[in-house]
Amino acid sequence: MNKKTIPLLNTHFPQLKLFNRGKVRDIYEINDSLLIIATDRISAFDVVLPNGIPYKGTVLTGLSEFWFKYTSDIIENHLITTQIEKMGNAVIAQHKDVLHGRSMLVKKVEVVPVECVIRGYLAGSGWKEYQKTQSICGIKLPAGLKESEKLPEPIFTPSTKATTGHDENIPFSKVVDSIGKKLAEELKEKSMNVYLNASDYARNKGIIICDTKFEWGITKDNKTILIDEALTPDSSRFWPLEGYMPGKPQPSYDKQFVRDYLESIYWDKKPPAPMLPPDIVQKTSEKYLNAYKTLTGKSLI
Ligand SMILES: Nc1ncnc2c1ncn2[C@@H]1O[C@H](COP(=O)(O)OP(=O)(O)OP(=O)(O)O)[C@@H](O)[C@H]1O
């Protein structure tokens, strides 16, 4: 294996101030900015696996950057740069080998505490809620929709930003109660706008963006900007357009090999997760690289 194919599982930069370690990303605070590093960690069924997936962090960073640029005409976002030389920090520059391609320097802003989910299709918790109530987040839907079916139009289905456990779907009225009507309407409209633009583009490239989650922040001069990661396989459900067939779950573009393998060995989905065999790791890595290439038209390696 050459150096690039050895997955990065953890970062350790004692000279930098750690801001947050998530399931996949390690974030450091650099003055008024954040350094968001996508590692190669992967989670399945909400548990981080012991293996990393080569190139996964690079794909996630590359795709976020691609979408931030693609939508920058219509929506302002937090990205400052992904180029190490332009980050202007000696410690970061010293670790260029590790950080190159997987890091974004972004404006640190006040996070709006709502997960802005847009659903174009019926899957996951949306499908579960629909089966019980024929609605999602209080939005009434037509009767008789099938699993994975395209919705008559995309819907805004916000959820809480839970610090522990699973996020919870909430009706729009709850968002209004928590952040006010004006901002709630603005997030809904902006999230919808980005989804419509990106999902049209992706569909033309053969990828269905079933649903996706956006986060928004408020700058010091009171502008609402797109933050976090955007339209990656970790924040969205990507399905291959080829073979799309409502009435059943669709294969995930990226994690299907991992999920199928874990189901095949009857893992109870409780930590610790088992090691993945090398061929599953390899195939999954290829899937991520392929998603990048399909969407951007460029090869990462
Ligand atoms: N520009 C920004 N300014 C301030 N905070 C940001 C910005 N962009 C993203 N964040 C915040 O950084 C955090 C990123 O955390 P991350 O998603 O990696 O892990 P997590 O949410 O703790 O756990 P999980 O991996 O399960 O999602 C989120 O809370 C997000 O709101």
Ligand SMILES: [Mg+2]
């Ligand atoms: Mg998160």
